[in-house]
Amino acid sequence: DAMVIQNPRYQVTQFGKPVTLSCSQTLNHNVMYWYQQKSSQAPKLLFHYYDKDFNNEADTPDNFQSRRPNTSFCFLDIRSPGLGDAAMYLCATLPGGLAGADTQYFGPGTRLTVL
Amino acid sequence: GESVGLHLPTLSVQEGDNSIINCAYSNSASDYFIWYKQESGKGPQFIIDIRSNMDKRQGQRVTVLLNKTVKHLSLQIAATQPGDSAVYFCAGRYNFNKFYFGSGTKLNVKP
Numbered sequence: 520d521a522m523v524i525q526n527p528r529y530q531v532t533q534f535g536k537p538v539t540l541s542c543s544q545t546l547n548h549n550v551m552y553w554y555q556q557k558s559s560q561a562p563k564l565l566f567h568y569y570d571k572d573f574n575n576e577a578d579t580p581d582n583f584q585s586r587r588p589n590t591s592f593c594f595l596d597i598r599s600p601g602l603g604d605a606a607m608y609l610c611a612t613l614p615g616g617l618a619g620a621d622t623q624y625f626g627p628g629t630r631l632t633v634l
Numbered sequence: 635g636e637s638v639g640l641h642l643p644t645l646s647v648q649e650g651d652n653s654i655i656n657c658a659y660s661n662s663a664s665d666y667f668i669w670y671k672q673e674s675g676k677g678p679q680f681i682i683d684i685r686s687n688m689d690k691r692q693g694q695r696v697t698v699l700l701n702k703t704v705k706h707l708s709l710q711i712a713a714t715q716p717g718d719s720a721v722y723f724c725a726g727r728y729n730f731n732k733f734y735f736g737s738g739t740k741l742n743v744k745p
Contacts, residue, residue: 561737627675
């Protein structure tokens with residue numbers, strides 16, 4: 520029944536060691552998002568894909584990259600994690616399209632710890 | 635950048651009472667708003683939404699009110715239950731596919 524799946528749920532990495540977080544969806548939605556959520560804060564949009572079109576937020580650090588090899592999967596790569604990158608990373612999807620519904624569907628998140 | 639912000643960081647209510655959570659937004663061009671509930675360690679869960687051409691929408695035990703004149707929306711929860719304890723976020727849509735979240739209100743329901 521899971522619609523937006525994130526793996527792993529918990530990720531521990533070392534300072535400066537590249538890490539990749541994974542998101543997959545069974546909804547066949549056009550739009551996929553990555554958000555960063557720090558403790559007691561709101562989710563902050565990092566970037567999103569509309570199909571294959573990548574849309575980066577102006578204040579997203581270059582340290583964060585993303586790939587969407589197909590409709591179902593989207594990856595978040597953190598090239599050199601710093602202590603400040605420890606957070607919950609949320610993936611979300613949206614049907615998109617002119618007739619698409621508006622509601623985002625969120626995954627359960629990946630909790631990233633940087634040692 | 636765009637902002638959607640909340641007035642109260644925490645709200646404590648007695649079980650059975652009604653709860654009201656408020657939110658202010660900055661971009662008058664935002665055409666769609668959502669309220670989310672987020673429990674500890676989980677992703678945000680959709681509660682209710684409203685389009686900018688409406689001023690009120692009701693769901694089961696929840697009502698969202700939108701006042702475009704003052705750029706304000708609120709979430710009303712009737713007969714609040716312990717299971718309603720969570721952090722509540724409002725979000726506004728901008729530029730077709732982008733969503734910006736408010737800072738969140740933690741709702742504590744006392745039995």
